[in-house]
Amino acid sequence: MTGPRPLKALEVSHRAGVRVRSRRARPLASLAVWLAVAYGAVAQPSRPRLALQPFDGFDLELIPELVRTIEQLYAVQVEVLAPQDLPGTAYYPPRSRYRADRLLDGLAAECPERFAKIVGLSARDISTTKGRTQDWGIFGLADLGGRACVVSTWRLGRGKVEESRFLERLHKVVRHEVGHTLGLDHCVARHCLMQDAGGAIETVDRQRNDLCDSCRGALGALAQSASGGPDR
Numbered sequence: 001m002t003g004p005r006p007l008k009a010l011e012v013s014h015r016a017g018v019r020v021r022s023r024r025a026r027p028l029a030s031l032a033v034w035l036a037v038a039y040g041a042v043a044q045p046s047r048p049r050l051a052l053q054p055f056d057g058f059d060l061e062l063i064p065e066l067v068r069t070i071e072q073l074y075a076v077q078v079e080v081l082a083p084q085d086l087p088g089t090a091y092y093p094p095r096s097r098y099r100a101d102r103l104l105d106g107l108a109a110e111c112p113e114r115f116a117k118i119v120g121l122s123a124r125d126i127s128t129t130k131g132r133t134q135d136w137g138i139f140g141l142a143d144l145g146g147r148a149c150v151v152s153t154w155r156l157g158r159g160k161v162e163e164s165r166f167l168e169r170l171h172k173v174v175r176h177e178v179g180h181t182l183g184l185d186h187c188v189a190r191h192c193l194m195q196d197a198g199g200a201i202e203t204v205d206r207q208r209n210d211l212c213d214s215c216r217g218a219l220g221a222l223a224q225s226a227s228g229g230p231d232r
């Protein structure tokens with residue numbers, strides 16, 4: 001949870017919303033839609049897909065609740081990929097950590113095309129460069145408006161605090177990093193989930209596990225611009 005990595009060109013995901021149907025829709029397709037309307041069977045527009053990529057060693061029992069907590073806050077459909085080894089190219093021997101930037105690059109490059117976003121989940125320590133600190137251990141890192149983020153449980157105190165506290169921390173950090181990939185930057189609102197924790201677990205503990213009104217508004221605006229304008 002240091003600053004998200006800015007991308008040169010922001011790309012935001014589509015949020016599930018009512019897409020404007022093309023006026024040139026084929027008659028048969030239109031008929032099918034109207035029949036579906038008549039019978040109350042119109043399916044919700046499909047939500048963009050988000051992949052969870054556990055790295056080897058990540059506790060898979062944590063996954064179902066992570067799926068739930070992400071889908072509860074964001075209009076995405078979460079799927080879970082088979083666990084993978086952490087890439088050796090990201091390993092940083094002097095501190096026995098994995099460089100989060102390299103993990104993001106690998107995740108984004110290898111993410112199957114059907115997914116708009118991908119979340120790497122690591123039990124090993126991850127790090128990035130922060131200011132003059134070449135290798136700074138972090139909770140998570142994301143590409144702002146990009147495709148990938150990564151979260152580590154290493155610094156979340158599992159076994160040192162109550163399990164419920166650990167789980168709350170994990171869910172907050174995952175929601176925070178996913179928020180970055182959806183285009184949300186850091187927020188100064190008190191207790192907002194998108195507050196910059198600056199590496200302090202106390203800040204994570206003080207946050208509400210929710211977005212402030214301003215961030216919710218920003219998320220809606222980002223989704224609308226991604227889907228080509230306001231729904232009509």
Ligand SMILES: [Zn+2]
Nearest residue numbers: 001002003004
């Ligand atoms: Zn952040």
Ligand SMILES: [Zn+2]
Nearest residue numbers: 187192212215
């Ligand atoms: Zn906020």
